Amino acid sequence: MSKSVVRRVALLVGAGAACVAVGQQALVNPGPNKVAFPENWAKGTMYATVDRPDTKQYREFYTTPDVIDAVRAGKPVPDGAVLTLAAYAAQVDANGVPLKDANGRFMKGNLAAVNVQQKKKGFGDDIPAAIRNGDWQYQSFTPDGKPNEKANLTACYQCHLPFAKDEYLTNFAKLKGTFPSAAQVALKSGAADVSITGFAFGPTTLKVNAGEKVTWTNADDTPHQVTLVGADGKRSDVMLKGQSATMQFDAAGNIAYICGLHPTMKGTVEVVAKQ
Ligand code: HEC
Numbered sequence: 256m257s258k259s260v261v262r263r264v265a266l267l268v269g270a271g272a273a274c275v276a277v278g279q280q281a282l283v284n285p286g287p288n289k290v291a292f293p294e295n296w297a298k299g300t301m302y303a304t305v306d307r308p309d310t311k312q313y314r315e316f317y318t319t320p321d322v323i324d325a326v327r328a329g330k331p332v333p334d335g336a337v338l339t340l341a342a343y344a345a346q347v348d349a350n351g352v353p354l355k356d357a358n359g360r361f362m363k364g365n366l367a368a369v370n371v372q373q374k375k376k377g378f379g380d381d382i383p384a385a386i387r388n389g390d391w392q393y394q395s396f397t398p399d400g401k402p403n404e405k406a407n408l409t410a411c412y413q414c415h416l417p418f419a420k421d422e423y424l425t426n427f428a429k430l431k432g433t434f435p436s437a438a439q440v441a442l443k444s445g446a447a448d449v450s451i452t453g454f455a456f457g458p459t460t461l462k463v464n465a466g467e468k469v470t471w472t473n474a475d476d477t478p479h480q481v482t483l484v485g486a487d488g489k490r491s492d493v494m495l496k497g498q499s500a501t502m503q504f505d506a507a508g509n510i511a512y513i514c515g516l517h518p519t520m521k522g523t524v525e526v527v528a529k530q
């Protein structure tokens with residue numbers, strides 16, 4: 256290993272789960288990749304779909320029936336399990352705004368990428384401990400089934416790492432069939448509450464007194480994570496749909512924050528000194 260590679264690994268470990276910082280610094284491929292293209296992915300069971308306003312994509316999620324049966328029976332994800340994310344460009348209007356169908360959902364355009372995660376005994380052995388996702392490995396394929404050489408695979412590990420208790424599956428509740436409906440999410444509208452809907456924080460700017468706690472509640476199908484911008488880069492837990500996170504702000508000042516999973520989502524907490 257060259258010196259510069261060693262330094263980069265050290266930096267990467269230091270950065271912890273900072274998905275945002277990954278683009279510029281990290282190793283693109285954290286270890287020998289063992290994930291083969293799942294030729295028959297589209298013949299599996301589609302267990303969920305999601306609209307992604309941030310990337311203007313419509314996504315479908317597939318796996319095999321044995322995986323769904325195991326998870327619904329409360330068993331671990333079986334060895335060898337393959338989960339596939341098919342990312343399609345959303346159809347857009349002349350202004351680039353995604354078109355919606357009668358149900359208000361994005362409409363499927365061309366297939367852009369086939370992202371795969373696979374669990375197999377030994378797959379985690381070569382992955383650096385700081386980002387290892389148990390025995391899972393990740394690969395991003397082009398629509399014709401070739402590994403995408405430009406994909407940042409380290410980012411896959413870092414972004415899925417906070418989901419360790421759900422077997423590193425961001426969509427575990429959908430797989431399990433326990434995902435809450437929109438009606439089951441109780442959004443609060445108190446003076447120190449921020450809602451997350453449609454990939455946006457509302458209100459975007461919230462004013463609180465020093466010493467107060469702010470609570471964010473996620474009503475989106477997609478998980479989000481409040482991440483303070485600046486020196487300490489403090490992160491909330493990842494909030495799945497219906498979950499909340501709280502942070503206390505003691506010092507006066509304007510605190511900018513983003514979503515750690517979707518850095519285009521931005522908000523500010525204005526902390527006012529107590530009189
Ligand atoms: C910025 C954070 C982030 C990064 C980076 C990321 N993922 Fe994910 N992944 C998610 C989220 C969030 C979902 C849930 C669905 C959605 O919103 O698209 C997901 C879902 C998935 C799923 C569906 C199964 C599941 O529930 O976990 C697969 C497979 C997957 N990602 C593979 C990959 C691969 C391969 C890479 C790297 C090329 C990658 N991911 C990089 C956040 C990320």
Ligand SMILES: [Cu+2]
Binds near residue numbers: 480514516517
């Ligand atoms: Cu987000």
